[in-house]
Amino acid sequence: MSLTKVYSFETNDKVSQALGEFIAQASSESIARNGRFTIAFSGGSLPATACKYLRNNQNIDFSKWYVFFADERCVKLDSHDSNFRLVREELLDYLVQQNRSIPADQVMVINDDLIHEPAKVADDYLVKMQSVFAEANKIRFPEFDLILLGIGPDGHTCSLFPKHPLLEVKNDWVASIDDSPKEPPQRITLTLPVVNHARRVAFVVTGAGKKSTVKAILDEKNTHMPASLVAPIKGDSYWFLDDAAAKGLTENTPTEFKL
Numbered sequence: 530m531s532l533t534k535v536y537s538f539e540t541n542d543k544v545s546q547a548l549g550e551f552i553a554q555a556s557s558e559s560i561a562r563n564g565r566f567t568i569a570f571s572g573g574s575l576p577a578t579a580c581k582y583l584r585n586n587q588n589i590d591f592s593k594w595y596v597f598f599a600d601e602r603c604v605k606l607d608s609h610d611s612n613f614r615l616v617r618e619e620l621l622d623y624l625v626q627q628n629r630s631i632p633a634d635q636v637m638v639i640n641d642d643l644i645h646e647p648a649k650v651a652d653d654y655l656v657k658m659q660s661v662f663a664e665a666n667k668i669r670f671p672e673f674d675l676i677l678l679g680i681g682p683d684g685h686t687c688s689l690f691p692k693h694p695l696l697e698v699k700n701d702w703v704a705s706i707d708d709s710p711k712e713p714p715q716r717i718t719l720t721l722p723v724v725n726h727a728r729r730v731a732f733v734v735t736g737a738g739k740k741s742t743v744k745a746i747l748d749e750k751n752t753h754m755p756a757s758l759v760a761p762i763k764g765d766s767y768w769f770l771d772d773a774a775a776k777g778l779t780e781n782t783p784t785e786f787k788l
């Protein structure tokens with residue numbers, strides 16, 4: 530059974546610090562065990578919060594990282610809507626400047642020549658996932674070392690939205706969506722079974738605007754919210770909150786994350 534560990538911090542900056550340490554720890558454990566670190570980033574506010582301290586942590590061996598996207602918008606890679614672009618600006622460009630880049634072929638981006646056909650973007654992304662999780666023929670789902678997730682006010686996570694048929698996907702690793710209620714409408718997303726096969730899942734949620742959503746998921750276990758359906762089969766879920774987002778919690782008393 531997976532554990533849910535909730536941590537809250539006074540400020541967004543402190544969330545960034547603790548999350549940076551957490552990711553560094555996950556990276557070194559994974560590299561020690563398996564020689565590499567497979568991580569998936571969400572978009573929105575997450576890359577800025579996650580990378581603020583991470584990018585300057587000199588103890589991380591970024592050459593062993595394989596970077597994926599928990600979801601990606603079907604837009605050009607240089608578009609301001611691209612989740613890749615956010616991760617490039619918040620992490621990859623800094624690492625280039627420091628001469629410790631993640632090798633380009635280990636950053637798994639969508640093929641942006643296909644963006645007008647999201648199903649093809651998803652097919653192409655599956656091939657990319659299979660190339661890294663080479664044991665694909667033997668395993669049912671990839672096991673990411675860490676998937677970083679945000680949540681929307683409606684409880685969506687990745688591009689898995691409330692009441693959407695994608696929540697029922699049982700076998701696919703990656704799916705396309707043409708009618709995302711959050712702009713832009715065309716996206717691809719990891720599926721719930723893939724999220725639930727990760728070794729670690731970390732939600733990162735900040736700001737008073739998410740307070741009632743966090744409470745609905747963590748205290749009230751509101752299963753209409755897709756984030757409530759995240760329960761890693763073997764791994765644990767971590768919640769990195771700022772105090773504003775954690776304010777409505779009662780049963781789960783958030784504790785400061787001590788490293």
Ligand SMILES: O=C(O)[C@H](O)[C@@H](O)[C@H](O)[C@H](O)COP(=O)(O)O
Nearest residue numbers: 571572573574679680681686687
């Ligand atoms: O690309 C996206 O839109 C996402 O990956 C999405 O799932 C995001 O993480 C949440 O909507 C939270 O976004 P904010 O952190 O910006 O509120």
